[in-house]
Amino acid sequence: MPLSAPAPRVRSMGQSTSASTGIEIRVIGDEDLSSWGQALNAGFMRPMSDGWIDYLRGRFELGRAIGAFDGGRCVGTFRSFAKELTLPGGATAVADAVTNVTVSATHRRRGLLTRMMRQDLDAAVARGEAFAMLIAAEFGIYGRYGFGPASAQQGQLIDKQRAGGIRVPAASDEGGVELITLDEYRKIAPELHERFRRTRPGAVSREEFEWRTKTGEVTRPGETFKEPLVALYRDAAGVPAGLLAYEVTDEWRNWLPHDVTLKVVDYFAVDWPAEAALWRYALQVDWVQRVEVWDIAPDSPLPLALHDQRACIDNNDSTGDFLWVRILDVAQAFSARTYAEPGRVVFEVADGMGYTPGRFVLEAAPDGSGRCVPAGPEQTEVDFALDVSQLAAVYFGHHPLAVLEQAGLLEERRQGGLRSAQRVLRTDRAPWCADVF
Numbered sequence: 001m002p003l004s005a006p007a008p009r010v011r012s013m014g015q016s017t018s019a020s021t022g023i024e025i026r027v028i029g030d031e032d033l034s035s036w037g038q039a040l041n042a043g044f045m046r047p048m049s050d051g052w053i054d055y056l057r058g059r060f061e062l063g064r065a066i067g068a069f070d071g072g073r074c075v076g077t078f079r080s081f082a083k084e085l086t087l088p089g090g091a092t093a094v095a096d097a098v099t100n101v102t103v104s105a106t107h108r109r110r111g112l113l114t115r116m117m118r119q120d121l122d123a124a125v126a127r128g129e130a131f132a133m134l135i136a137a138e139f140g141i142y143g144r145y146g147f148g149p150a151s152a153q154q155g156q157l158i159d160k161q162r163a164g165g166i167r168v169p170a171a172s173d174e175g176g177v178e179l180i181t182l183d184e185y186r187k188i189a190p191e192l193h194e195r196f197r198r199t200r201p202g203a204v205s206r207e208e209f210e211w212r213t214k215t216g217e218v219t220r221p222g223e224t225f226k227e228p229l230v231a232l233y234r235d236a237a238g239v240p241a242g243l244l245a246y247e248v249t250d251e252w253r254n255w256l257p258h259d260v261t262l263k264v265v266d267y268f269a270v271d272w273p274a275e276a277a278l279w280r281y282a283l284q285v286d287w288v289q290r291v292e293v294w295d296i297a298p299d300s301p302l303p304l305a306l307h308d309q310r311a312c313i314d315n316n317d318s319t320g321d322f323l324w325v326r327i328l329d330v331a332q333a334f335s336a337r338t339y340a341e342p343g344r345v346v347f348e349v350a351d352g353m354g355y356t357p358g359r360f361v362l363e364a365a366p367d368g369s370g371r372c373v374p375a376g377p378e379q380t381e382v383d384f385a386l387d388v389s390q391l392a393a394v395y396f397g398h399h400p401l402a403v404l405e406q407a408g409l410l411e412e413r414r415q416g417g418l419r420s421a422q423r424v425l426r427t428d429r430a431p432w433c434a435d436v437f
Contacts (some may be wrong), residue, residue: 023075023107025115028067033057035074036067043077043102051221058218059209066119068103068112075104078116080124083437084205085131085325088396088427089338089368090198095131095325096124097204097437117145118353121328125355130329130336133204135322135436143389146326146353150392151202151431152298153322155315158283158291164307166280175235175273177281185230185245186215192240196268200297201396202323202431210435214245214266228265231281233274242269244278248288257287264293268434272301279305294318297432323433325392330356333395334372339364343424346375348385348413356388364424383417386410397427 028036037052060081068076083097098120103112124132133150136142180188190211197203212218216225226247233242245266251259262282269275279302282291295318296302303312327333330349342364351357359375359382384401386394390409393399401418404410412418 022070023110023112024069025066025076025112025119026069028062028065028074030057030062032067032074033062035069035072036065036077039067039074039104040077040100040102042104047222055218055221064120064123065100066116068107068116070107075107076112076116077102078113078120080120080132081207083133083207084197085133086197086199086201086203087337088201088429088431091336091338092198092205093131093333093336094129095133095204096120096127096129096328098132098134099437101134113141114145121145121326121353121355125328128329130327130332132326132328134324136324139321142324142326144352146351146355146388147324148326148389148392149321149323150325150396150398151321151323151433152398153295153318153320154298154300155295155318156291156293156303156312157315158293158306159311160283160288160291162308162311163283164311165283166276167305167307168276175233175241175277177231177233177277180230180232182215182227182230184232185243186211186217188232188240189214189243192243192270193268196270197434199270200429200432200434201427202433204323204433204435204437206435210437231278233269233277235274241271242274242278243267244282246282248285250287257289259289260287261290261292262288264291267293275300275302276305295322295434297430297434299430299432323431325396327388327391327395328355330358330360330391331372331374334360334362335370337370337395338368339370339424340368340426340428341423342366343420345421345424346379346382347421348382349388349391350385351388353388362424382413383421384410384412384414394425396431397425398431401425 033053033056037056060079064080066078067074077100079100080096080098082094084092085095086092121132134147193206216227219225228245228247231244232240235241244264247263247265249261250257262285269278292315303309306312345362348359349357359379360372361375361379362370362372364370390404393404401410401422405412405418
């Protein structure tokens with residue numbers, strides 16, 4: 001495990017780079033949108049239909065969209081934008097959200113992704129951001145850039161008849177569920193989502209454009225918008241506390257429901273009473289035979305709360321790793337979150353890209369605050385060591401330290417070091433990101 005690496009060169013996002021191959025990496029302008037959009041769609045194997053240029057123009061600011069150009073042809077795409085990330089304890093930080101990453105099949109294995117990634121991460125460091133994040137289409141790509149899984153995705157498929165409904169009684173606070181209109185969804189959901197996402201480590205903010213697509217104001221070219229049904233839970237004071245948007249796909253035979261599935265397309269709740277009320281509602285909808293949930297929090301009580309837990313099984317189409325995070329400044333990141341109990345942790349980070357390698361000392365105070373600084377030369381005893389690509393799993397509590405060690409992803413350096421560090425670093429809530437970006 002290398003202990004140090006050359007310091008990164010910080011380069012402005014506005015500068016272009018070119019290698020001996022003659023392929024230029026540069027920030028795109030409006031005149032590049034057509035070529036950039038064609039390369040993006042080709043990378044995700046979809047056609048470039050009419051309307052894409054206007055869609056892309058409305059979707060993002062050009063200043064952080066990068067293209068790799070071979071002559072006049074765009075052969076690689078990369079985009080980032082500012083997005084807030086919730087940290088353990090409820091604090092938030094602006095993160096470098098990476099998306100739209102492609103390299104054309106004709107230009108693979110030429111280092112284009114590495115050059116685009118380096119340019120973007122250099123800019124994030126220059127802005128003072130401690131986190132970069134993405135959702136990885138392929139598992140094996142992003143670890144070499146220091147990203148690693150920070151949360152899981154947990155899809156569920158519930159057999160309504162076998163489930164027997166929610167075991168726990170209805171909330172005693174006299175809250176209630178109501179169906180709301182699409183216009184009410186537009187007005188209520190953004191503020192409710194803001195309150196929800198601050199309750200869950202790993203949750204991220206939603207931008208205005210995302211709400212416009214969810215409510216049908218903007219549609220992706222070539223697609224049509226299907227208006228969902230939206231159930232809203234209000235607490236006893238009438239304050240919105242949870243929301244569940246869904247579609248129903250149904251097939252009938254001989255005037256009987258044959259294959260009727262309630263598919264959840266969006267849901268979030270500020271607490272379990274609100275969540276339980278929404279699941280109770282979904283499991284009581286007439287004709288429905290199955291409830292399909294694309295993603296729930298890994299520690300959601302939902303499966304345990306059913307009368308028959310075996311009625312809830314993993315939806316294998318949406319289960320696995322989800323949010324990937326790259327820590328760019330260890331001291332800043334670990335000083336920003338809060339901690340379960342006071343203590344001292346010393347750990348060593350290897351970072352092949354050179355952004356934040358070294359040994360660090362974390363001091364967690366009784367009030368939950370923490371202070372993390374680089375270790376001095378006299379600090380020779382280390383609790384554990386790991387590569388920066390595994391650091392997000394430690395930071396967000398995605399996996400216990402002992403499990404990471406057993407998997408060969410972390411090394412205990414001091415006997416008992418993992419046990420004492422785990423007491424400080426553990427999180428009360430599992431990390432969960434409910435949003436794709």
